Every structure is written in structure tokens, then in C-alpha cells.
Amino acid sequence: MRKSFDGLCGLVSSGLQRSPTSCEVFVFLNRSRTHIKLLHWESGGFVLYYKRLEQGTFLSPKDGGNEMSWSYLVLMVEGIHVVKSIQKKRYSLV
Incomplete structure (x- = not known):
């Protein structure tokens, strides 16, 4: 967790082969998820x-995947663990 803007941009470019200026949000967790x-x-x-927890840990991204929804990211940062949820279908242009 010592990297700042340039170091994290380098990780995004070389490790993920993504553009750091793509308006996406890139999430980095330390090993202990604190x-x-x-x-x-x-x-x-x-x-x-940057957020550091005094107690507890952040949830792991589901399925260990590289992408997550905005709602899941907000819940993860706020420390809300949803055991069971049902998401209704919504209209989408894509």
C-alpha cells in the first residue's frame, strides 16, 4: 500500500492492460484486507x-474477478455484507 498515483497507474497499465484514464474505478486491497x-x-x-480500517476487514471481491458493480463497491467500502439479495431487472441501453 505504499504506491501512490504513478505507481498505481503503472500497475493498471502493465498488470491489467487497461488505461488508467478510462474513467473506471480501480480497487487495490492490501493482503490483510484492512x-x-x-x-x-x-x-x-x-x-x-484511501481508507484504513481500525477493526475488521474489507470483503473480498466476489469470485475474485476483475470487475464489480458500483453498488457492490459501495457496499464493500461501507462494510455492509449482504447475505442474500434479489436484484430486479432494470432497463439498460447496453
């Missing part, structure tokens, strides 16, 4: 969010 960093590009520059 620290989280979110890297995001906004018009004009990068934003880095």
Missing part, C-alpha cells in the same frame, strides 16, 4: 481514495 485504495480519473486529474 486498507483499500480507489484510483479514479476525473476530468483534469486522478483522484485517490
Whole structure:
């Protein structure tokens, strides 16, 4: 968790083969899942969010995948663990 903007951008570019300026949110957790960093590009520059827990741990991303929904990210950062949920179908352009 020592990397800052440039180091995290390097990880995104080389490790994930993604563009750091793609307006996606990139999530980084330490091994013990007590620290989280979110890297995001906004018009004009990068934003880095950092949160350290005094107690407990962050949930692991589901399925260990590389992508997660915005709602899951918000729940993860807030420390809300949903055991069972039903998501209704919504209209989507895509």
C-alpha cells in the first residue's frame, strides 16, 4: 500500500492492460484486507481514495474477478455484507 498515483497507474497499465484514464474505478486491497485504495480519473486529474480500517476487514471481491458493480463497491467500502439479495431487472441501453 505504499504506491501512490504513478505507481498505481503503472500497475493498471502493465498488470491489467487497461488505461488508467478510462474513467473506471480501480480497487487495490492490501493482503490483510484492512486498507483499500480507489484510483479514479476525473476530468483534469486522478483522484485517490484511501481508507484504513481500525477493526475488521474489507470483503473480498466476489469470485475474485476483475470487475464489480458500483453498488457492490459501495457496499464493500461501507462494510455492509449482504447475505442474500434479489436484484430486479432494470432497463439498460447496453
